[in-house]
Amino acid sequence: IQSMDDAIDTMHKTVKTVRLFEKREFDPLMQEMGGVIVDTAKLVAEAIPLLAKVGANSTRLNELAEEVMRAEGRADDLHEQGLKDLFKHHNGGDAMAYLIGSEIYGQLEKVVDR
Template identity: 70%
Template sequence: MLLQLPERVYDRFMTVSHAEGSVGMMSIFRKLMPREDRFFEMFSKHSKTVVAAAHALDQLLKGNDVQKNCERIVTLEDEADDVTREVLLAVRRSFITPFDRGDIKDLIQSMDDAIDMMHKTVKTIRLFEQVSFDPLMQQMGGEIVKAANLIAEAIPLLDRLGANAHRLAAIAEEVTRVEGRSDELHDQGLKDLFLRHGASGNAMAYMIGSQLYGELEKVVDRFEDVANEISGILIENV
């Protein structure tokens, strides 16, 4: 069955299409048709869930209610998974999306990867029954909160890419700087572990500590992946 466009939309589409030629016709068509804007609501809901998980991780690394905050992260990860499924279902069902379907899928999955990595960190903490954490790990928790807040700021701005392009680019750059600081903390942490446990031959303490440092670093890496997805959307649409 042929798609029947409203006459006003069809006239606008044909006028712009003749002016621009065949190149970019689908992009023009996308801009003329009504958009499915609930994607932004779902993105924001997911990002708020990730921020809440980042705060819980930061608190448990400080030794505050470790088990309670572990449980909270597990619950929040389940909630984030639900939102991710909603987004992927909406991508399949929506005729017009605010930007490319592949970009929507990659964006929400990269966001979900960040909270999944927090959940993996919680599994390690529980497995090895950790209740206290190195000061450098605690600093990494602070960097994770910064990265989560930056992404949460960026997500609503995607609704108006052109108007918000400058701020979105700045946020992506700041997330990269946060990732760089986290890398430095990770390296310092491994060195500290070696100095404290290497000479004494406490291989288990070194192994557990290095695994936690590695997982915390990967949490921030996943936020950088989100920032890279946002940068890619900017390049394609602005």
């Protein structure tokens, strides 16, 4: 329960960050990370009721856990590539845009890790 609460808190913090910086458009990799978050949430939602009978549902729970781990890996890759793209795009230019983008990427990555 605490982990789910932490995940929701992190999602709220991400929304606050987006609002704080008045971000209206998102890089394609940010959008893809959002998709990973939604997909991961669906996996967790499927897993929760299966926990009532762990033994009977162990095969599916294991499959779901593996899918979540793959999603976390994908989010890590997107986070890294997003930061690289931000740096290349804003190198020698708009440092504030880089800082805002990197903060949002960081928040999105934290959501998946929770």
